[in-house]
């Protein structure tokens with residue numbers, strides 16, 4: 001492998017043809033170099049979306065990446081979607097995959113920095129927020145701002161749906177959602193094997209070791225817990 005491609009693997013931005021079955025839905029996604037390659041987090045969220053009903057809803061997805069979740073949100077009945085990403089090339093790739101899967105509902109593709117999105121209020125906000133590769137000194141930045149600012153984008157009584165790892169401190173998110181008056185349900189939980197790039201970042205491994213219950217080791221293999229939350233905003 002070339003040095004550049006090795007680096008892209010480490011950043012999880014390598015090109016791949018991603019094919020997977022989610023319930024009755026067969027997804028075949030084109031993920032070029034530079035676009036986030038779906039991980040166990042995104043795959044778990046995709047499975048859990050099948051248990052949620054978005055019928056008639058106006059849904060916002062933040063950091064849509066290759067569009068894996070947007071396609072399923074549409075298949076679960078959304079009436080309208082807004083997808084955001086941090087740059088235009090990623091938005092274009094999401095559009096490519098959404099259109100390839102024959103999503104027909106009105107869909108807006110918006111370049112926006114996290115919660116700084118025009119429009120709304122939305123009925124639901126769905127996301128797999130950056131964490132391990134958040135690029136922030138304060139790694140939980142995207143999770144905390146998501147919870148704190150959800151009311152600016154989601155209507156009263158609407159839903160925030162997101163996946164997070166035990167590595168990102170689940171009790172802390174639960175406390176923050178409760179402090180913000182949200183009524184939280186766990187849609188589903190699973191174990192995810194560590195990504196190779198965790199081991200390549202000693203700072204990350206040290207930070208994770210400081211969070212009680214952040215991971216487990218069984219038969220020499222490291223696992224994190226992956227949880228999908230459905231948080232109902234106060235009405």
Ligand SMILES: C[S@@+](CC[C@H](N)C(=O)[O-])C[C@H]1O[C@@H](n2cnc3c(N)ncnc32)[C@H](O)[C@@H]1O
Pocket residue numbers: 036037038039041042043062063064065066067068069084085086090112113114115127128129130131
């Ligand atoms: C964990 S990935 C999830 C991608 C996709 N939803 C998935 O699950 O495969 C987080 C995504 O957020 C995007 N992102 C990073 N910083 C962002 C920001 N400030 N505003 C919007 N999106 C951002 C990244 O480009 C990336 O696609």
